[in-house]
Amino acid sequence: MTALIGRHTNKIDKKGRVSVPKAFRNALSSPVSEERGASTLFSGIYLYRSFKYSAIEGCGEAFIQRVVDSLDELELFSDEQDDLAITLLENSYQMAYDTEGRIFLPVELRTYAGLSDEAIFVGRGTRFQVWQPEAYNIHNKNSFERVRSQGATLRLKKLQEGFDQ
Amino acid sequence: MTALIGRHTNKIDKKGRVSVPKAFRNALSSPVSEERGASTLFSGIYLYRSFKYSAIEGCGEAFIQRVVDSLDELELFSDEQDDLAITLLENSYQMAYDTEGRIFLPVELRTYAGLSDEAIFVGRGTRFQVWQPEAYNIHNKNSFERVRSQGATLRLKKLQEGFDQ
């Protein structure tokens, strides 16, 4: 499976639909058919509110399946270890592609991410995020600067350590 | 269709009926027919009072069967777990779908969950819950915030890879 990498900006139409980038569809679809056979023929993705950002987070069948498997099926009292998995399942939307590879963006998620007429898909390896473009640019700028400065600090530290010895 | 995921809000009519979401019906029906053949052709679900919340909990034939089987495996489960399983079976209602995929909500369960004219079905992987919508929203808000505040430190059980943002 290819990883989810890069950014794609797509339009949200009046019906609230948005095309999932072809590259993402490819990356997300392959593992399912191999792992579970043609029986579970769900063609689509899972969306939920990011816990950290004002953005939507998404994943494919493979990831969700691992969340499901992490739960002990026969456990009648779920312990706190399961809270994350349960919360994730409860708050996820299973969105099927239409014939053209689009999905409908649930109102709750659109509102949460502040989406209006455009959305940027951002690859994050096994998962991806969907942001309001402006919000993402700001976030990305900050993240990049933070990484850059941290990198500088790290190099500095290494240098100091070197001097110590 | 494998796991129960996401939420669906449906109306409870004057007769006390409510539609079980199609996605849930699909997810609950498939494994039964495969495992047990056409002999046990029960088309419906099992409902019982949640041990933990003021909500109804539900499952399909497959899960109930697993609980039943767990009682026969003498060494594997503790007495406490057996008691739990028995209590579950004793308190479960077997509700059949009508022609349209609706079920009748037993008064005991409606009262327990404080249901009036609407009910929200919440997927939890192998099982689901039925809540009074307002009560669920409050509960979910708290759960979501708790997970959020615990942040990236939390890890999924049985999962090598952590769930980081």
Place this chain on the structure above:
DNA sequence: TTATATCCCATTGACGCCCATAAATTCCCA
């Protein structure tokens, strides 16, 4: 009968399916 439950049909509104066009990318060839 009264109450309870199952089946049947009728309505509606959302969503999936379809086609038609636009934009973008690749491919091909002069």
Place this chain on the structure above:
DNA sequence: TGGGAATTTATGGGCGTCAATGGGATATAA
């Protein structure tokens, strides 16, 4: 190597189908 032609992807919108809902008719039990 520039620029079209062809293929693929993205976008827009109409329409039919089916899930959800409401209510009535019929069957069963108390």
